[in-house]
Amino acid sequence: MLCGQALADQRRGVGDGGEEDGGGDAEEPPGRLADEELRDPEQAAEEGREEEEGVDGEEQGPHLGRRSVEPAEDRPALGTVEHLEGEPRRPEVGHLLAHAHLGVGPQRDEAERGVRSLGPLARPREEGVAVARKLALEAGAHGLHWPGSLRGASGANASGGAVPRAPGRGHPDGAQPGTRSLERGPVPNSERRRPQRHNFLPEQTIARYGSCGRPAVRPSAPALLLLVALFGGGPLRAQPEARFAPYEDCGARALALLASARQRVDVAQYNLRSEAFHQALLALRARGVRVRIVVDAKSARRPWNTLDDVLEAEGFDLVRYENTRSAYAIMHHKFAVIDGQTVLTGSYNWNGTAQLVNDEALLVLRDPGLVSAYEREFAELRGAPEVSDPGQGALGEVRFAPEDAPRDALLAAIRGAQRRVRAAVFAFKDRRVARALRDAARRGVEVTLITERKQADGTDADELVAAGGGRVIVAANRSSTYSAMHHKFAVVDDELVIAGASNWTWTAFSASNEDLLLLRAPDLAARFTAAFGALVRRYAPQAFDPADYGPSLPEAPTHFAFEVPFTRPGDAVLLVGDHPALGSWDPARGLALETSPSVFPTWAGRVRLPAGARIACKLVVRRADGSLRWELGADRAVEVDSAGTGTAVLGAFRELVELRFRVRARPRPGAELRLVGDDPALGNWDPARGWPLREDPAAPGAFRAAVPVPGRRTLRFKLVWVEGSGDARWEAGPDRTLAVHDRDAPQEVVLDLR
Numbered sequence: 001m002l003c004g005q006a007l008a009d010q011r012r013g014v015g016d017g018g019e020e021d022g023g024g025d026a027e028e029p030p031g032r033l034a035d036e037e038l039r040d041p042e043q044a045a046e047e048g049r050e051e052e053e054g055v056d057g058e059e060q061g062p063h064l065g066r067r068s069v070e071p072a073e074d075r076p077a078l079g080t081v082e083h084l085e086g087e088p089r090r091p092e093v094g095h096l097l098a099h100a101h102l103g104v105g106p107q108r109d110e111a112e113r114g115v116r117s118l119g120p121l122a123r124p125r126e127e128g129v130a131v132a133r134k135l136a137l138e139a140g141a142h143g144l145h146w147p148g149s150l151r152g153a154s155g156a157n158a159s160g161g162a163v164p165r166a167p168g169r170g171h172p173d174g175a176q177p178g179t180r181s182l183e184r185g186p187v188p189n190s191e192r193r194r195p196q197r198h199n200f201l202p203e204q205t206i207a208r209y210g211s212c213g214r215p216a217v218r219p220s221a222p223a224l225l226l227l228v229a230l231f232g233g234g235p236l237r238a239q240p241e242a243r244f245a246p247y248e249d250c251g252a253r254a255l256a257l258l259a260s261a262r263q264r265v266d267v268a269q270y271n272l273r274s275e276a277f278h279q280a281l282l283a284l285r286a287r288g289v290r291v292r293i294v295v296d297a298k299s300a301r302r303p304w305n306t307l308d309d310v311l312e313a314e315g316f317d318l319v320r321y322e323n324t325r326s327a328y329a330i331m332h333h334k335f336a337v338i339d340g341q342t343v344l345t346g347s348y349n350w351n352g353t354a355q356l357v358n359d360e361a362l363l364v365l366r367d368p369g370l371v372s373a374y375e376r377e378f379a380e381l382r383g384a385p386e387v388s389d390p391g392q393g394a395l396g397e398v399r400f401a402p403e404d405a406p407r408d409a410l411l412a413a414i415r416g417a418q419r420r421v422r423a424a425v426f427a428f429k430d431r432r433v434a435r436a437l438r439d440a441a442r443r444g445v446e447v448t449l450i451t452e453r454k455q456a457d458g459t460d461a462d463e464l465v466a467a468g469g470g471r472v473i474v475a476a477n478r479s480s481t482y483s484a485m486h487h488k489f490a491v492v493d494d495e496l497v498i499a500g501a502s503n504w505t506w507t508a509f510s511a512s513n514e515d516l517l518l519l520r521a522p523d524l525a526a527r528f529t530a531a532f533g534a535l536v537r538r539y540a541p542q543a544f545d546p547a548d549y550g551p552s553l554p555e556a557p558t559h560f561a562f563e564v565p566f567t568r569p570g571d572a573v574l575l576v577g578d579h580p581a582l583g584s585w586d587p588a589r590g591l592a593l594e595t596s597p598s599v600f601p602t603w604a605g606r607v608r609l610p611a612g613a614r615i616a617c618k619l620v621v622r623r624a625d626g627s628l629r630w631e632l633g634a635d636r637a638v639e640v641d642s643a644g645t646g647t648a649v650l651g652a653f654r655e656l657v658e659l660r661f662r663v664r665a666r667p668r669p670g671a672e673l674r675l676v677g678d679d680p681a682l683g684n685w686d687p688a689r690g691w692p693l694r695e696d697p698a699a700p701g702a703f704r705a706a707v708p709v710p711g712r713r714t715l716r717f718k719l720v721w722v723e724g725s726g727d728a729r730w731e732a733g734p735d736r737t738l739a740v741h742d743r744d745a746p747q748e749v750v751l752d753l754r
Contacts, residue, residue, distance in 0.1 A: 240395070240524050241364035242346075244531040246479065247557035247606055247646040250348045250362040251355045254336075255280050257364065261338045264290040266378045268333040270501070271299055273307050273351040273598070281316065290317075294381045296331040297322040321381050321513070325402070329511035331381065334501045335374055342366050343374045345500060345515060347426070347488045352596025356604040357479035357561055358486040359424075359535060361528075363499055363517070367393035374398070374515075381513065396519040401502060406516035407509040411436050413492050413518060420446035422532045423490035427455040427503035434461035438468030450475050450535050452485045475539040479561035479650060480602035485539070491529050495522045526550055534646030546643030553644025555608040560593065562619055563652040565601035570624030573603040573653075577617025577638075581607045587620045587628055612642035619653050632657055632711050632744055657711040658746040659738070663693055663703045663719060665753035670724050673753075677717025677735075679709050687720045687728035712742045719753055 243250045251274070258265060258280050265284055272295055285291050293311060297320040300308045312318045321331040335345040343365040347354075354360050365371065373391020377400050380386050388403040399406040407430065414421060414436040421440060428434070428451040441447040447470035449462060456462050456474050466472040475485035489499040502514035533549025534557075546552065564573050574590035576583050583589035593603035609615060616635040620628055631654040641647050665673060674690030676683050683689030693703035709715060715738045721729040731754045741747055 238366035240367070240519060240521060242524060242527045242531075243362040243364075244527075244534070244646075245348065245354060245360040245362070246357055246559040246561075246604065246648070247534065249606065250346075250360060251276060251350075253364070254344050254348070254350075254362060257338060257342060257344060258284065258336070261289045263339050264292075265339075266292050266294075266337045266375070268294045268331070268335050268378055268381055269350050270296045270330060270332045270334060271305070271349040271351055272311075273305060273349075274355065275307075277350045278307055278310070281311070282314070285316070292378075292382070293318040294321050294331065294333075294378065296320070298330055319382055323511070323513060326507060326511040328507050329513075331513040332501050332503075332508065333377075333381075333513055333515060335378075335515065337371065337374050337378060340375060341368075341371060343371050345374070345517070347486050347499075347501060352598045353480070353482060353484075354486065356594055356596060356599050357477070357483035357602060359475075359477060359484070360486050361489055361499060361531070365393075365517075367395065369393035370398050370517075373400075377513075377515070393519075395521045395524075396496075396517065398500070399516045399518070401508060401512060401514035401516065402510050405509075406502060406514065407433065409518055410498060410504070410516065413490075413496060413498060414440055417445045417492045419493045420448075421490060421492050422448045422529065423498075423504075424450040424485065424487040424532055424535055425490070425504045426452045426484060426486045426488055427505050427508070429455070429459040429461050429503075429505040430509060431461055431464065433504050434464040437465045437470055441465065441468040441470040447471065448532075448536075449473070450485065450487075450532070450539065452477070454484070471543065473536065473540045473543070475535065479559070479604060479648070480599040482598065483561075483602075485535065487531075487535070489528055491525050491532065494529065495525050496520050497525050497528050499528070530645070537641065537645050538648050544645075546641070546645055549645070552611065552642075554611055556611050556641045556644045556647050557606060558609050558638070558640060558647045558649065559604070559606050560591070560649050561602050561604040562593070562650070563601050564603050564619065564621065566653075567595075567601070567603075567621060568624075572622040574620045574622060575605065575617055576620050577615050577636075579609060579613070579615050579617075581609060582615065582617050587622065590620065609638070609640045609647075611640060611644040613640045614638070615640065621653070631655065632742065634744065655710045655712070656708040657740050657742075659707045659709055659715075659740065659749055660746050661693060661703075661705045661707065661749045661751065663751045663753060664701060665703055665719075666701060667695060668721050671721045671729070673703050674720050674722055675705060675707065675717055676720045677715060679715060679717075681707050681709050682715075682717055687722050687730075688726065690720060690722070706746070709740055711740050713740050714738070715740055719751070 241253075243253050255276060258277075261284055265281075267281075272293070281291050281293075293308075293316055295308045295318065299305055300320050308318060308320065323329040323331050333345075334347065334349055335343055337343055344362060345365065346361040346363040348360040348362040365374075370391050370393035373389075373393075376384075376387070376389075376391070386403055388405075390400075390404045390409075391398040397409070399409050410433060414433070417440050421437065423437070428449065437447050437449065447465060447468075449465050449470055450473045451462050453474045453476040462472050462474070477483040477485045488501065488503055489497065491497055497519045498516065499519075500515040500517045502508045502512075502516045508514050530550045533544070533546065536549070537544040537546075560575055562573070562575075567573060573593040573595075574583075574587050575593060576585055576587050576590035578585060582591050591605050591607050593605040595601070595603045615638040617638060618635055619631040622628055633654040633656065636649075636651070638647075638649055661675065663673065673693045674683075674687060675693065676685060676687050676690035678685060682691055691705055691707050693705040696702045696704050716735045717738070718735055719731045723729070733754045736751075738749060
């Protein structure tokens with residue numbers, strides 16, 4: 001558990017796994033009071049401070065915390081479980097079997113009876129019950145009720161009502177009573193009520209399993225799910241995808257999906273600065289795809305954000321959305337909708353910092369209900385009336401801030417946790433959420449929170465979690481100056497994924513435009529759990545146990561980030577080593593690293609390496625003229641995680657040569673012989689900061705020193721006696737000069753004092 005002094009040490013840069021110091025893509029740097037008139041009074045009184053969410057932190061410098069944290073209480077033993085607030089009087093089967101699966105409640109027998117009632121055609125009892133539990137969990141995730149055939153009812157649901165219609169069926173243009181299509185103009189105030197949200201299966205599911213046309217009344221969905229599982233059939237729906245930077249190439253996946261567009265692409269991006277995405281949008285428009293763009297107006301006004309101006313000048317349909325709910329409220333979305341069928345979302349901004357060095361998540365959704373909700377949100381950003389209506393999908397829901405009260409859904413999920421909550425959140429400042437995590441830890445839930453170091457300094461919310469017995473890890477992503485642990489996700493009880501663009505702050509929940517997804521998908525949860533394990537391994541290796549985060553994998557995604565400040569336009573930086581993925585020592589086949597204006601002088605790349613391998617490698621700069629410049633020193637040794645967990649390797653291009661000086665001189669009592677010269681290691685000609693030579697006990701009159709200096713240069717220096725009083729006595733004669741070599745070996749230098 002990282003709490004108390006360990007947390008304080010992390011804020012000082014101690015105990016964080018030896019990573020180099022860095023910062024964050026601090027979209028929400030710690031800062032100032034928000035608009036008090038718009039803030040929740042209790043929240044304002046408790047926090048006192050709020051972050052300014054409208055700043056793109058790639059240009060913000062490091063902001064390192066210094067506060068200590070009181071030791072946390074010992075974690076209580078596992079005990080009572082607090083259920084979700086507002087639990088329905090007639091529990092849905094997904095809810096019942098979620099508890100039955102955990103050994104809680106009497107519902108297990110009912111589930112088993114339901115499967116057995118299917119008769120001799122059912123699979124063996126044990127397998128059938130397992131399938132029923134799994135499918136019931138999925139059914140409950142999107143609000144489907146236990147089928148009447150298994151509850152003793154017939155032709156109706158258990159409450160006696162008819163099986164509901166699917167949204168959009170039986171009404172013109174797919175609209176529900178009391179609503180209008182967004183293409184038909186604003187909705188009069190008299191009609192602006194919350195639409196009735198029904199439960200349904202995607203149309204393709206019905207078509208695939210035997211129904212034709214568009215039935216007015218759909219069959220009982222969980223019964224269909226059970227029958228398909230028991231008697232065979234393919235996947236019922238496209239599962240969500242996830243990619244995790246910096247270990248996986250989020251940009252390549254997003255660009256590939258954009259390239260697949262045929263009709264239209266709608267983009268809502270807080271921070272759009274990537275030239276690769278710019279070219280992708282140009283290519284889409286060139287082949288007739290309609291492209292519409294919304295960016296945040298506050299971010300767009302910053303002098304370094306100019307791509308929106310370029311896009312507008314090129315004739316793109318672009319809107320700068322001005323969020324006026326608070327001085328710090330922003331349009332913080334990072335989503336795109338492709339052909340009304342696919343959504344890209346998550347924490348991933350379309351810029352170089354997110355692509356190369358940040359810890360990020362990219363989600364790909366194809367659920368019709370969720371896609372429709374994102375289309376509605378995009379329309380609202382472009383002027384359609386705002387409607388409070390969480391989008392419902394087969395695996396869960398999406399809530400848009402502020403109108404859909406995402407914090408309420410997050411609090412309910414935390415309060416309903418029974419085993420564990422793992423959260424990785426860039427800006428964690430909401431005290432209500434912090435108290436919910438604290439209380440969960442106190443009742444025996446395993447709570448682990450990872451938050452970004454520069455953001456954590458502006459709040460004590462993380463300390464509330466630690467005080468309740470939760471494990472808190474304050475991460476310092478040091479891949480580059482402004483890199484960040486930029487995630488915004490949680491995994492609850494190994495099956496519920498909470499993700500999106502929303503930070504966990506008052507501004508995000510109550511004023512900014514954000515999305516918060518809650519998806520009950522065990523496979524997706526396993527992916528996020530593995531990503532969480534990579535964060536623990538990187539930022540708190542002493543607390544990492546690979547067995548806690550999923551099965552071992554044969555390969556580990558490996559992230560490299562190196563500072564190479566002397567490169568010029570036209571140069572390439574390569575990582576070359578003794579593995580085929582690194583070119584087997586052939587620079588022509590080495591791993592090409594990348595940089596961008598927002599991360600330079602850092603060059604970064606990613607590759608998959610065998611788990612448990614020890615890889616020898618070196619950096620090579622290939623000049624525009626084809627010449628090669630190898631780094632100096634011994635080969636680097638990369639230790640790949642034995643369980644296949646993501647591995648981060650950071651450093652700088654090595655230019656140092658060890659100069660081994662041996663100087664013959666008569667000892668001078670009370671004085672110290674020093675090397676003083678034009679290199680920082682030699683004090684930059686300041687005798688008080690020169691490099692001391694020590695007399696060799698085995699050879700009186702012989703003074704020795706080993707000094708690291710940059711290779712490939714001419715060094716100017718002199719020998720100086722420095723008295724105890726500080727007076728300096730320089731050797732006679734002109735400055736000495738030494739041509740420092742460029743080989744991977746020490747350079748011997750033998751001198752006589754003049």
